[in-house]
Amino acid sequence: MEMEDIQISQMESASIFKKTNLPVTLKFENVVYKIKPKTEGMLNNSSNSEEEKIILKGITGLGGRGEMLAMLGPSGSGKTTLLTGLGGRLSGRLDGNITYNGKPFKNSMKRYTGFVTQDDVLYPHLTVTETLVFTALLRLPKTLSHIEKIAHAEGVISQLGLTKCKDSIIGGPLLRGVSGGERKRVSIGQEMLINPSLLFLDEPTSGLDSTTAQKIVSTLWDLVNGGKTIVMTIHQPSSRLFYMFHKVLLLSEGNPLYFGRGEDVMGYFSRIGYSPLVAMNPSDFLLDLANGIVDDPQEDQASIKQTLVSAFKNNLLDGVKEELRKYDDSQVHDKLQKGKFNQWANSWWKQSAVLFRRGMKERKHDSFSVLKVGQVIAVSILCALLWWRSSEIQDQIGLLFFYSQFWSFYPLFQAIFTFPQERMMLEKERSSGMYRLSSYFMSRIIVDLPMELVLPSVFVIITYWTTGLKPFALNFFSTLFTLLFSVLVSQGLGLALGALVMDQKSATVLGSVIMLSFTLVGGYFVHHVPIFISWIKYISVCQYTFKLLVGAQFQAGETYTCGINATCYVQDSPAIKAVGLGDTAISIVALAIMLVAYRFLAYLALVRIGVTKK
Template identity: 70%
Template sequence: MESEMGDLESQVHGSSSDGGDDLSPSIFRSANRPVTLKFEDVMYKIKVKEGERWPCGKKPLAEERMILKGISGTVLPGEMLAMLGPSGSGKTTLLTALGGRLGRRLDGNITYNDKPFSNVMKRNTGFVTQDDVLYPHLTVTETLVYTALLRLPNTFTKQEKITHAETVIAQLGLTKCKSSIIGDELLRGISGGERKRVSIGQEMLINPSLLFLDEPTSGLDSTTAQRIVSTLWELTNGGRTIVMTIHQPSSRLFYMFHKVLLLSDGNPLYFGKGDQVMDYFSSVGYSPSVAMNPSDFLLDLANGVSDNKGQDPAQVKQALVTAYKSNIAGNLKVETQKLSRQFEENKLDNKQSSRWTTTWWQQFSVLLQRGLKERRHEAFSALRITQVLVVALICGLLWWKSKNFQDRIGLLFFYTGFWSFFPVFQAIFTFPQERSMLTKERSSGMYRLSAYFISRIVGDLPMELVLPTAFLTITYWMAGLKPSLVNFFETLFVLLYSVVAAQGLGLALGALVMDLKAATTLGSVLLLTFLLSGGYYVTQVPKFISWIKYISLTQYSFKLLVSSQYKADETYDCGANMNCIVGSHPMVKSVGMDNIAFAIVALGLMVVGYRLIAYAALTRIGVTKQ
């Protein structure tokens, strides 16, 4: 695997970065398939949870809250629509709905070339979220190359995909930072504007006909924002359809938008050409008293603020909603009907295609390589290694060349306890931390969930097994356990087997709960319960609660560890000139040394079963409802 990763890096750095390779046309070329976006009377409701309040502390009057209230519009190829409105006006919800990523409780009609959302449409749609969801330890080049390998179809060769990524890097002005890591809040990397361009570049790799962007200029200075919007404006020249939400653009940005949609509390107040918006509001009695940025004026109106005396905010909003229905809604309906008739006459083809552009094995291989690159810093961090080595040395010193049988049994039980807690709490963080990335990439149709899951499991195994191997190697010989290599490797096998099972439990808890605090608490309770019923602390467990041992990871691991060191009829020194049978020792007797095969099978079922639970839990997220 390392050689494959090295080959990939050499291919990346050896490919063209000047955008002139014929294999990878410019990102500003024409769209593969021009798309006309049409939405009619889009409404969206959510259930109001008990105790939830509306803005300003008002108590909800109904069980459902209307987020979008009958919004209509059209965006043609070569047009850029900007959706404006104050926070909570429904901009992001509408963008998500138009991008085919919002399912339940959505009413109305959204079509793409007069057809519903489909696999073909998903292949031609890019979606850039407000938060740049990127892996912090990957470089700009690695981020875009791995995306290209996953998203571009097999009509491209591997080298063509890499070259394509390099071209996008050059044309988005990312060449200077191509070898820099992305970074995050705790890790210094590229700038915010560069991160945003990387996010846009990930979507431009597929040459989308329809591009959605949620607040692409959020948190950026005016110059950087201007550069990004200018890039998007150039993309429309290739026949692309672009829709974005934007909070408060400058005057320079505002007049680059072909169309503007103004929202207030889920109601449309304006839909039309950007250069006609000021004339429209003047015609309905609302005009600024002084020259000002159009977006500032529109946001004031959306908040119910106007220069008209005697009108409170609620009156202003209601008047604008009424004006919209009287002056714009009818014209929009006529326009959408006209477009529908045109599509019926042209009968544009909407043939279905395969849901996936790459094979399962390709997805697994790329995800495995990417995962190993990203997580090696975390898996082999100095803190984590130091933690394990320090505990191993302390254990080795405490049990130094121990001759006492009970002490040795205690060490075996400590192995069981420590290497249950450690892998469980490492694995719990796996899926909650990657939820945003999984949702983003799965919604884009980048890969199968099974390919992601298996690559994650396989990639984590070497990292998760190195530390327990080092731990046992140190403590085993320091504590003076049986020096036979057979006994050592049996003990190592059992320990690693139990680590894999414990890791599965952590994965299942994290995927089921998806809340780190709650998952950690639940994991602690479960492991402590297993630990107490494991046969070491309580040798006579009451019958009404003894059933716990049959689902206890600790109990089976302890049984197998004892069996790796001792035989049931073996004797040990239990006093002055006295020898006792191992199988009769209370702690050994409580777990038993029979049914070893059953214990092995039980742990095997946990290894598989916990992972199946985790996989089933993951199917709830990251899938677009079509």
């Protein structure tokens, strides 16, 4: 994909942003969220296991057009749960009335809604421009041309003040990239690309210094002035940030303690008997109240919280409900629903093509890292030295068995981490309706093909011609293609295990046990496998690969030196006899079935764990 700089004027950029800009008013009334705690062990009381824990206890409020609503509260107060529920991304039992311009949430609302998670889930090796351009190509509708989508991304970069770092990589824990504030602005920019009328942000200033946090909120303030509705959670903002919020919702253990204008909050708590003895940051004071901490140490924290909850119900709740009833959003809602809704912005082929290009740019750094390339080269040289010009049939068979084992284990353990590592990215992008799961999966499989096949090809080229194997083109290519076939099958098994378990440590242990089982029944270590366990060899990648590798080097009727002035047929060698020289077609068909079946199993596992479109 071309990443050329496209110069657009501020007027052109603004015109792009106005294409889908419609006001959205968010209302939520008496929102309650319950979950069933997970029980551990078999001795738990059955009645207790049925009890539900109430996370949100009747939250009411609203966010109007051109307003910034901040939800404050200590850790565990329910801020993120409420934000996720309002954003239509919360699974489980959510009761209450949540409306967007007077109507419940539907998939059609996603084109007007952006959601920025607390953690910046970004690809570390992509630049700022590449990150936003790829997002634009996936999320913006097909009615816009390729050039217009890139121009749109450039406009967001300019609007967020990311021009200086546009060509810098995002970076990660072990890779130096842009700063934390710039990463956060990139995350916000990904959502701004669709020009959302309603933007949710979970802790956008978390981990940032006060100056950087100020820049982030100032950016959001500019969006609010443009008519957007912004709802965010924030833990402990500075006083300068606090007074930028139009409305504040204070939570404590799932209960609302205050909802109203930020500038009125201190006056309200003073009227009900709670005011700080000294001047202090309003957010610090509110967090103390939400934790039940006041200047009088004799007062019980639980009773303070209950008093504040009762005060909210008696003094503020009726006014909040009256404010909700004032809004008439029917006409705006009709505009939102006008026209036929297509849940996908782009076709399956377009999604796959963009994901393929993005995957190539990101995955090449991991697949061809110095460590991995060095590992394969070192093992290749070691094999060349150990089997240098070997003419002993037993040594050659040992080399072929090592081929089958190393290139079964290596690709499996490379692939086993794929989906666990990308789960957060996949869930983030899928929840926003960016692409189909099948598009992602197919592009991921195709991206890995050339990268997974380069290193084993280099390995065979180095070792084959130095270890005494038959120096003929037919034998060489038979060996090479067999090994590459095995690599793809083992990679599919690794993808399936990773998708099924979705935990790197557990998947590694399971993969080790499976591959060791395949190795032991592969026909090299044990020639006479007991019948009650011999069935494993019929599903063993190693066994079929070893059989094909042996068949690529030896033919029935060939002889070898088996003693002083004695020759034997290769098919009578104990190591070859255990696997046999026939049934090549059966081995090829078996590996082909595994190649397809493992990948299909991986896809089904991704569907099962819920990374489908919500």
